[in-house]
Amino acid sequence: MLKLMRAVVFSFRLLMHERGRLIASVGGVTFALLLMLLQIGFRNALLDSAIQLLREVDADILVINKEKDPFLARNRMHKERLYQALSVEGVESASPLWIALEQWKNLEEETLHPIRVIGFNPREPTFLIDEVNENVDKLNRIGTAFLDSHARDSYGKLPDGIAQVSLREIEIVGSFPLGTDFEVDGSLLVSDETFFELTRQSPDWIEIALLRLKPGAEMNRVLENLALTLPGDVRAFSKAQLIDRDLDYWRTGTPISVILLVGVALGFAVGVVICYQILYTEVLDHLAEFATLKAMGYGDSYIQFVVMVESVLLSALGFVPSLVLGSFMLAVLGWSSGLPAGISLGDALNVGLLAVSMCTLAGTLALRKVRNLEPAELF
Amino acid sequence: MTSAANKAIEIAGLDYSFGTGETAKQVLFEIDLSLEPGEFAIMTGPSGSGKTTLLSLVGALRRPQGGQLNVLGHDLNTLESPGLESYRQQLGFIFQLHNLFPALTAFQSVQMAGDLHPEAADQMDDRIRALLTQLGLGERLDYRPHQLSGGQRQRVAIARALVHRPALVLADEPTAALDGENTEIVLGLLAELAHERGTTVLMVTQDARVFESADRLINLVDGQLDSDVRLSE
Numbered sequence: 001m002l003k004l005m006r007a008v009v010f011s012f013r014l015l016m017h018e019r020g021r022l023i024a025s026v027g028g029v030t031f032a033l034l035l036m037l038l039q040i041g042f043r044n045a046l047l048d049s050a051i052q053l054l055r056e057v058d059a060d061i062l063v064i065n066k067e068k069d070p071f072l073a074r075n076r077m078h079k080e081r082l083y084q085a086l087s088v089e090g091v092e093s094a095s096p097l098w099i100a101l102e103q104w105k106n107l108e109e110e111t112l113h114p115i116r117v118i119g120f121n122p123r124e125p126t127f128l129i130d131e132v133n134e135n136v137d138k139l140n141r142i143g144t145a146f147l148d149s150h151a152r153d154s155y156g157k158l159p160d161g162i163a164q165v166s167l168r169e170i171e172i173v174g175s176f177p178l179g180t181d182f183e184v185d186g187s188l189l190v191s192d193e194t195f196f197e198l199t200r201q202s203p204d205w206i207e208i209a210l211l212r213l214k215p216g217a218e219m220n221r222v223l224e225n226l227a228l229t230l231p232g233d234v235r236a237f238s239k240a241q242l243i244d245r246d247l248d249y250w251r252t253g254t255p256i257s258v259i260l261l262v263g264v265a266l267g268f269a270v271g272v273v274i275c276y277q278i279l280y281t282e283v284l285d286h287l288a289e290f291a292t293l294k295a296m297g298y299g300d301s302y303i304q305f306v307v308m309v310e311s312v313l314l315s316a317l318g319f320v321p322s323l324v325l326g327s328f329m330l331a332v333l334g335w336s337s338g339l340p341a342g343i344s345l346g347d348a349l350n351v352g353l354l355a356v357s358m359c360t361l362a363g364t365l366a367l368r369k370v371r372n373l374e375p376a377e378l379f
Numbered sequence: 380m381t382s383a384a385n386k387a388i389e390i391a392g393l394d395y396s397f398g399t400g401e402t403a404k405q406v407l408f409e410i411d412l413s414l415e416p417g418e419f420a421i422m423t424g425p426s427g428s429g430k431t432t433l434l435s436l437v438g439a440l441r442r443p444q445g446g447q448l449n450v451l452g453h454d455l456n457t458l459e460s461p462g463l464e465s466y467r468q469q470l471g472f473i474f475q476l477h478n479l480f481p482a483l484t485a486f487q488s489v490q491m492a493g494d495l496h497p498e499a500a501d502q503m504d505d506r507i508r509a510l511l512t513q514l515g516l517g518e519r520l521d522y523r524p525h526q527l528s529g530g531q532r533q534r535v536a537i538a539r540a541l542v543h544r545p546a547l548v549l550a551d552e553p554t555a556a557l558d559g560e561n562t563e564i565v566l567g568l569l570a571e572l573a574h575e576r577g578t579t580v581l582m583v584t585q586d587a588r589v590f591e592s593a594d595r596l597i598n599l600v601d602g603q604l605d606s607d608v609r610l611s612e
């Protein structure tokens with residue numbers, strides 16, 4: 001135990017000795033880890049933004065067109081399906097959601113930007129968003145809307161609270177937090193009446209049916225019954241199932257998500273190269289000294305241990321600043337883009353593990369140089 | 380026990396060549412040499428005569444190719460890890476180059492040798508301090524190599540080779556970088572180890588100043604033992 005402690009202290013002394021090199025090394029490791037953290041943060045942002053709307057609907061079960069995948073794709077179904085679902089045992093209530101893409105006019109720059117218009121029945125529970133539920137009566141008047149407070153700046157400021165959406169005037173009477181995703185820079189929430197008038201869509205074709213279970217009703221039983229009752233053009237999912245299915249879609253089915261994973265791998269590779277360079281130089285510069293240790297009776301395993309400890313220390317020294325910088329940069333990004341970018345504790349731990357494996361891999365490579373070190377070559 | 384076990388060093392018919400095949404160059408020829416425990420032997424000889432090679436063979440830094448090599452009761456022809464490491468730990472090797480880690484202070488460098496001897500752990504720090512003080516480095520325990528002169532570095536390396544009270548000291552021109560006064564100190568130290576602790580010392584040197592401290596004078600020429608003289612007090 002004492003011997004191990006001594007070896008760790010020795011590694012620490014070796015690493016700390018050359019300040020200039022240490023700073024450069026830690027900088028390099030930090031850079032590589034930062035690359036990985038940012039990629040993971042972007043990926044999280046992508047995944048999070050894709051399921052934001054799904055998270056905020058007040059539903060135990062959602063019935064959707066069977067072609068609708070991912071959830072943000074637009075595939076409507078007949079309203080009849082909602083009534084059919086309502087008739088299934090265990091279903092307490094069902095409410096429809098209509099969704100359309102419209103053109104929002106930025107009145108400052110006279111430019112058009114797509115916006116998602118979500119229609120719902122203000123008299124029925126639809127969202128889990130407090131701002132919506134507390135002020136929902138304001139939407140009863142036709143021609144009014146709530147605007148996404150997390151929407152991107154591209155929609156511009158409104159001088160007198162009147163927006164122009166697809167050539168119609170809409171009065172903004174409130175806001176709700178939702179945010180950007182990969183299709184639009186924000187959303188607009190309107191009553192069903194306003195929706196039909198604004199989009200000229202038929203009330204009979206709805207986007208989603210939101211079902212809530214009776215108290216005590218069993219989710220799987222209800223899902224089974226829905227599958228039996230509903231025609232084959234639609235499918236019923238629990239909210240959790242649908243979230244999982246969507247995350248899976250974005251995780252595996254999209255090139256952008258793969259690109260971000262490649263980014264992580266690239267960061268790892270860059271890190272290994274930097275780390276290797278540092279440890280290799282360190283070993284090479286002190287080859288004669290390490291050989292002297294062997295001549296004194298230290299074994300190869302001791303020298304290997306010392307270099308591996310150096311590599312772990314290096315990864316730890318790079319990890320802390322990369323975490324601080326990465327969190328800060330992602331926070332700034334989230335704030336400026338409306339994307340909920342960030343990293344979880346689990347991600348941080350994963351990057352920590354990546355950091356350690358990165359440096360130990362580099363250490364192992366660097367050690368090939370001392371493995372067959374002959375102390376006799378000292379003379 | 381064989382007779383070799385009673386000797387500190389027992390060398391018989393030792394050959395050594397560098398390289399193999401056509402480029403092979405033999406540098407030691409049929410060396411026969413034995414040293415008693417507590418003997419202080421000095422080896423001289425022209426440059427390139429094979430002195431360093433012989434030391435490195437005795438120190439188990441090279442493997443013998445032909446002949447017998449027994450040191451401190453170990454047959455070096457067959458010694459393998461981990462016996463190899465524990466054998467090396469019984470030696471004190473003073474190299475021509477000091478090879479100190481730039482990151483370590485004088486005290487820490489010597490401690491690296493002390494750490495290999497946990498049985499003496501409780502007195503090791505005191506011993507390191509006393510030895511460095513004896514070598515005139517008492518005020519420089521916390522200096523790193525770049526803050527020390529060449530002679531001071533060499534003395535740190537000497538302390539590192541002696542602090543664990545080795546049974547055998549192998550020294551390769553240890554006083555080359557030292558002035559007269561420090562040469563005296565180092566030789567006194569080695570003679571004291573040999574005569575009072577029974578440490579065997581085999582020292583390579585060209586330095587005529589040191590001959591009088593020795594019990595034996597061995598001369599190596601062109602890889603062959605030219606003379607082996609026992610000096611009487």
Ligand SMILES: Nc1ncnc2c1ncn2[C@@H]1O[C@H](COP(=O)(O)OP(=O)(O)O)[C@@H](O)[C@H]1O
Pocket residue numbers: 379397398406424425426427428429430431432433
């Ligand atoms: N690693 C080596 N490879 C090849 N030849 C060597 C090597 N080391 C020493 N020699 C040669 O072996 C001979 C003896 O060298 P050495 O033992 O260092 O002599 P000394 O210490 O007496 O000056 C010299 O001719 C030297 O050139």
Ligand SMILES: [Mg+2]
Pocket residue numbers: 430431432551
């Ligand atoms: Mg030599």
